[in-house]
Each structure stands twice: as C-alpha cells, then as structure tokens.
Amino acid sequence: MxxxxxxxGGGLATVFLTLVLLWVAAMIVAPNxxxxxxxxxxxxxxxxxxGPRDVRSLDNIMYLANEATHRAIxxxxxxxxxxxxxxxxxxxxxxxxxxxxxATPRQLGIALLLLIIPFFINEVLRTLAWFIxxxxxxxxxxxxxxxGMIDRPIRWQGDGGVLAGMVYAYILxxxxxxxxxxxxxxxxxxDAARDLxxxxxxxxxxxxxxxxxxxxxxxxxxxxxxxxxxxVAPALLGSPGSRWFTEVIYNWFFEGGDxxxxxxxxLVLLVLCLAVVLITLRLFRVNLADVAK
Amino acid sequence: MIQRAFxxxxxxxxxxxxxxxLLVMGAAAFNTSRFPTVIPWQGTxxxxxxxxxxxxxxxxxxxxxxxxxxxxxxxALPIGTAAALVLxxxxxxxxxxxxxxxxxxxxxxxxxxxxxxxxxWRQVGVGGGLALIVVAQVSFISCYxxxxxxxxxxxxxxxxxxxxxxxxxxxxxxFRRVLLPFLRPALVAAGGLAVLQSIENYNTTLxxxxxxxxxTVFIATKVRTGLTPAVNALALVMIAAAVIGxxxxxxxxxxx
Numbered sequence: 001m002x003x004x005x006x007x008x009g010g011g012l013a014t015v016f017l018t019l020v021l022l023w024v025a026a027m028i029v030a031p032n033x034x035x036x037x038x039x040x041x042x043x044x045x046x047x048x049x050x051g052p053r054d055v056r057s058l059d060n061i062m063y064l065a066n067e068a069t070h071r072a073i074x075x076x077x078x079x080x081x082x083x084x085x086x087x088x089x090x091x092x093x094x095x096x097x098x099x100x101x102x103a104t105p106r107q108l109g110i111a112l113l114l115l116i117i118p119f120f121i122n123e124v125l126r127t128l129a130w131f132i133x134x135x136x137x138x139x140x141x142x143x144x145x146x147x148g149m150i151d152r153p154i155r156w157q158g159d160g161g162v163l164a165g166m167v168y169a170y171i172l173x174x175x176x177x178x179x180x181x182x183x184x185x186x187x188x189x190x191d192a193a194r195d196l197x198x199x200x201x202x203x204x205x206x207x208x209x210x211x212x213x214x215x216x217x218x219x220x221x222x223x224x225x226x227x228x229x230x231x232v233a234p235a236l237l238g239s240p241g242s243r244w245f246t247e248v249i250y251n252w253f254f255e256g257g258d259x260x261x262x263x264x265x266x267l268v269l270l271v272l273c274l275a276v277v278l279i280t281l282r283l284f285r286v287n288l289a290d291v292a293k
Numbered sequence: 294m295i296q297r298a299f300x301x302x303x304x305x306x307x308x309x310x311x312x313x314x315l316l317v318m319g320a321a322a323f324n325t326s327r328f329p330t331v332i333p334w335q336g337t338x339x340x341x342x343x344x345x346x347x348x349x350x351x352x353x354x355x356x357x358x359x360x361x362x363x364x365x366x367x368x369a370l371p372i373g374t375a376a377a378l379v380l381x382x383x384x385x386x387x388x389x390x391x392x393x394x395x396x397x398x399x400x401x402x403x404x405x406x407x408x409x410x411x412x413x414w415r416q417v418g419v420g421g422g423l424a425l426i427v428v429a430q431v432s433f434i435s436c437y438x439x440x441x442x443x444x445x446x447x448x449x450x451x452x453x454x455x456x457x458x459x460x461x462x463x464x465x466x467x468f469r470r471v472l473l474p475f476l477r478p479a480l481v482a483a484g485g486l487a488v489l490q491s492i493e494n495y496n497t498t499l500x501x502x503x504x505x506x507x508x509t510v511f512i513a514t515k516v517r518t519g520l521t522p523a524v525n526a527l528a529l530v531m532i533a534a535a536v537i538g539x540x541x542x543x544x545x546x547x548x549x
Contacts, residue, residue, distance in 0.1 A: 004382040007454070009464035016375035023372045024394060027432035031409030038412050095307055098300065113543070118311055120535035122493035124509045125528045128516055129314035132321055132329050132525070139317050142332040168314065200296075229402020231496045232509075236516050246404050246496075253500065259412065266408045270401060277400050288393055 032270075038263035060264030070248055070265075077245035078272065080159070081227035084166045085174075085220045091167060092174045092219070097208065100182035101190070119172045127236050130165040134237065161237035162244070166227050173226065174219035181215025182208060217284035225273045245269060319532065322525035329522040341522040351527060354511035357423070361507060362491040364427045365434055366484050372431065373438020373483060374476065380439070381446055396440070398433035406433055407500030421503030429501045434490050438483040445479035485542070489535075 005013045040056040048054060064070050099108055118126065133140050134156035141153040156164075185208060193203045209216070234244030249269065252262030281288065321329035325336040345351060376395055383391055398406060410429040411421060419425060449472070457467045495509040502510060515524045 001382065004379060007382065007464070008378070008468055012465060012468055016379055019372050019375040020379045023376065023432070023435055026413075027410070027428060027435075028394060028398060031406075031413040031432075034413040034416065035405075035409040091307070091310075094300065094303060098304070113539075114308075115311070117536055117539060118315060120489070120539050121315070121532050122495075122509060124493075124495050124512050125318070125531060126314070128512065128524070128528060129318040131516060131520075133314045133317050135328070135330060137328075138330055139332050168310070171311075225400060225402060229404050229496060231404055231499060232513060236513065246402075249404060249408070250499070253408070253411075259415075263408065263412060266405050270405045273402055273405075274400065288396065289389075 035263050038260050039267040043258045043260040060261045073243050074245050081224050084227040085223040088167050088174045088223050096178040100179050126169050127165050127232050131236050134161050158239040158242045162234050165233040165237045170223045170226050173222040177215040177218040181212035185211045214286045217280050217286050221277050221280050319529045322522050322529045329525045341526040344523040345526040354506050354508045358492050358508040362488045365430045365491040366487045369431045369434045369438050369487050372435040374442050376439040377442035399436050403496030407497040411501050421501045425501040429497050430491050434487050441479045441483040
C-alpha cells in the first residue's frame with residue numbers, strides 16, 4: 001500500500017484506491033451480502049418490513065429443499081451441467097491433442113482462427129443458430145429423413161437440444177486450457193512411451209492426461225459454471241419438460257414476485273458453483289491464478 | 294493408417310459441428326420462407342435485409358447496446374487498470390486474498406451477478422435500467438481488464454520509471470508519459486474485449502434491464518415471439534462485423 005503512494009504520489013494513488021474500493025465494495029461485496037440478507041428474510045408487504053415477522057431464517061432455502069419440482073430441477077441442472085462438461089471434454093480432447101502435438105504451424109494458425117470466429121459471435125446468436133438447425137421442420141430432421149436414418153421428424157427441443165447448444169457454446173472454454181496444457185508436454189515423452197511399447201490409449205492415460213490435468217480441470221470448471229448459470233440456451237432450446245434452475249429463479253423475480261425466494265435460489269446456485277470450482281481446483285491442485293488466465 | 298483416416302473423419306465432423314449451424318443460420322437470411330430455414334428453399338431474396346433495416350425496434354436495441362458498451366468501457370478500463378496497479382503493489386499474502394476477491398466475479402454465474410446488483414440497488418430506490426446494466430456489466434468486465442493489464446505489467450521494466458524520475462519528471466508525469474504508453478496495447482485490447490463482452494452479454498443483463506431492450510434481449514425475444522429471417526439477416530451482419538473485426542485485429546497485431 002505504501003509502495004503505491006511512493007510510486008504514484010498521493011493524488012494518483014488515492015484515485016486508484018478509490019476506484020478499486022468502489023468496485024470491490026459496491027459491485028462485488030455489497031451486492032452479494034445484500035443478496036444473502038434477502039435470501040434469509042421472508043417476503044413481506046412494505047408495511048410489515050422491520051415488524052415482528054421480519055426475522056432472518058432459513059425458510060426460503062428450506063422451501064427449495066421441500067418443493068419436489070424445484071428440487072428435481074435443481075438436481076437435474078447439476079447433473080446436466082456436469083454432463084455438458086463431460087461431453088465437451090470428450091469432444092475437445094482429441095482436437096486439443098492434435099493441435100498441440102501434431103498440427104503444423106500453418107494448420108494450427110488456421111484452426112485457431114476458425115475456432116475463434118464462432119467465439120466472437122454472441123451466445124444468443126449461437127443459440128439461435130441451433131434453434132433453427134433443430135427446428136421440427138428444420139434442416140437436421142430433413143437431412144436425417146433424406147438419409148433414411150429416421151422415419152419421421154424428431155422433436156429435438158428439450159434436454160437434447162439444450163445439451164447440444166451448450167456444448168457448442170462453451171467449446172472454446174474447454175479447448176484452449178487443454179490445448180495450452182498439452183502444448184507444454186515434450187514430444188520426447190510420448191516418443192519414449194511409444195518406444196517402450198505403450199499402446200496409444202495407455203500413452204494418453206499415463207502420460208498426456210496426467211500432464212494436462214490442470215488444463216482439463218480448468219476447462220471442466222468453467223464449462224460447468226457457465227452451463228449451470230446459463231439462461232439463454234434452456235430458454236430457447238428447451239421445452240416445458242426441460243426447465244433449468246435459472247429459469248425457476250427468473251420466475252421468482254419476474255413472474256412469482258417473490259424476490260426473497262429468488263435470492264435464496266440464486267444463493268444456492270452461487271454456493272454450488274463456488275463449491276464445485278474450489279473442490280475441483282483443490283483436487284487437481286490447480287492455483288486460482290492459473291485458472292483466470 | 295486406419296487411425297489417421299479415423300482422425301481426419303473426426304476432424305471433419307468437428308468442423309461440420311462448428312460451422313453448419315452458422316452456415317444454416319446465415320443462409321436462411323436469403324430464403325423467402327417466413328420461418329428461417331434452408332430446406333425447402335423457396336426462393337432467394339434480399340427482402341429480409343430490407344425488413345431488418347426498416348425495423349425501428351432493431352435500431353433502438355442497437356443504439357441501447359452501443360450506449361451501454363461505451364459506458365462500460367469508460368468505467369471498466371480505469372477500474373481494471375487501477376485494480377492491476379493496486380494488486381501488484383500489495384504484499385504476497387494480501388495480494389492472493391485480494392486477487393481471489395477480484396477475480397470472483399468471473400467464477401460467479403452471470404445470472405447471480407445480475408440478481409445481486411438488482412437487489413442491492415433496490416435498497417436505494419434504483420430499479421433496472423441503463424445505469425444498472427452498466428454497473429452489473431462493469432462488475433465482471435473489470436476483471437478481464439485487470440487480468441490483461443496485469444499480464445502486460447509483468448513485462449514492465451521499473452527502471453524506466455526511476456530514470457524518468459531522475460530526469461526530473463513528476464510522479465504524475467511518469468505515469469502519463471511512461472507507464473500509460475507502455476500499457477496502451479493492453480488497454481486497447483481490453484477495451485475491445487469489453488465492448489464485445491458488453492454487447493454479447495445476456496444472462497446478467499436480463500435481470501437488470503428494467504424496461505430497456507439491448508440487442509441480445511431483442512433477439513432472444515424475437516425468437517420466442519415471432520422469428521422471421523430478418524433476425525437472421527441481423528445475425529449475419531453481426532457475424533460479418535465480428536469476423537471483419539477479428540481479421541483487422543489480427544492484421545494490425547502482425548503489423549506490430
């Protein structure tokens with residue numbers, strides 16, 4: 001802190017500190033504390049605020065635990081988000097390995113540019129693209145029917161559509177960390193394993209994956225977090241039968257009119273995501289500073 | 294050999310997976326069909342581009358997004374830069390704690406950031422709207438700015454500052470004439486990323502938008518209430534802008 005003042009002088013250092021305090025206090029800490037407070041209080045008419053019934057309790061969170069539909073949607077969101085992370089990992093790993101170990105510099109340049117272009121396109125548009133592709137009378141059904149793989153159109157909207165749209169939307173968050181991790185693996189190690197007679201799957205299992213585990217953990221954490229907190233993919237690609245936890249939260253705020261319960265649900269989502277992030281990072285011994293690159 | 298052929302097949306599938314949705318979406322903008330699709334092809338037309346161009350609501354949404362993006366850059370760049378400078382001047386222990394707090398918005402689901410912001414500002418009577426959208430977006434976009442500035446700062450040679458001080462420059466002048474010019478590339482990049490993140494944001498914005506309709510909300514609403522290929526025309530224009538922007542960016546980067 002003193003260093004800041006000696007380096008920039010009193011005026012500038014104070015400006016910097018003020019900006020940072022404003023950001024941390026008013027935009028990070030205070031909103032979350034207020035959300036926690038809201039989550040613990042009952043939803044009362046203005047006249048009763050501060051009255052005898054305005055006491056903190058875990059009622060809103062218990063409501064989620066006891067409401068069967070919401071509880072089921074919550075657990076489905078958790079495991080479906082984990083599934084999104086797992087599928088994205090399986091899809092990305094071979095590509096990341098190829099890019100990092102076997103691609104020529106020219107191939108690498110082209111591939112990275114091609115991968116980054118969809119990423120420059122907004123998530124809503126990427127989801128819209130899948131909405132059109134998966135439509136009941138849309139191109140995918142038409143192609144499959146033409147190829148004779150299905151007799152009648154399939155209704156893709158629902159869990160399958162949400163899964164596809166999310167894997168598509170978050171692919172780069174998985175690919176880049178794994179690519180970065182595998183890139184630092186020396187080719188000599190793979191050659192050595194092969195010369196010693198290891199089969200390809202064994203080379204991956206014993207050499208490449210252990211080396212890349214930090215990258216894999218980072219990719220999975222981000223993908224899970226983004227999937228669990230996504231609103232647009234389930235809203236556009238889902239069906240009434242495939243509701244997502246964020247949609248339930250949204251309804252508490254803008255249709256149910258119970259912000260306190262909505263805040264409690266949002267708090268549960270936040271705690272879930274933070275727990276997954278911290279536990280995964282601890283398990284894989286990854287530093288937070290390495291994740292945020 | 295079989296393995297190689299199999300991998301090439303996989304690569305082809307992956308390329309189809311990545312680009313088929315975008316190609317279908319783009320192509321559908323030229324199809325006469327009222328619902329955006331490519332099969333059956335009912336005739337080629339540019340009408341949907343005209344319809345998009347004539348849509349006042351679209352222009353209003355674009356304008357709203359542009360105002361928000363400019364405000365976000367103006368607020369997030371100073372905050373992120375200040376955070377990077379403050380963080381690098383802290384001692385190791387305090388630094389890792391402050392760092393964890395400052396990157397936490399990146400690990401928070403976007404909807405939660407929107408909700409927490411909405412709840413806090415309701416206490417002082419501010420409801421959803423332009424100002425809250427900017428505040429909510431700044432709270433996490435500042436993290437990206439901070440990370441990019443930190444990365445650049447790591448390559449900064451502090452003796453340059455000492456030399457300038459030795460030559461009689463004031464501390465303010467050293468910051469303006471030595472450090473800021475050094476950080477410029479990172480700030481330009483961070484500004485570009487901030488604009489992109491702001492325009493593209495949906496999950497956070499949705500909760501704090503009040504009665505405003507930025508571009509992403511406009512598109513998502515159209516999809517649910519009455520999708521015509523005019524939205525595809527808009528999408529195609531946005532994609533073209535993003536691709537051209539990315540290419541110009543790359544060319545300028547290589548030129549340096």
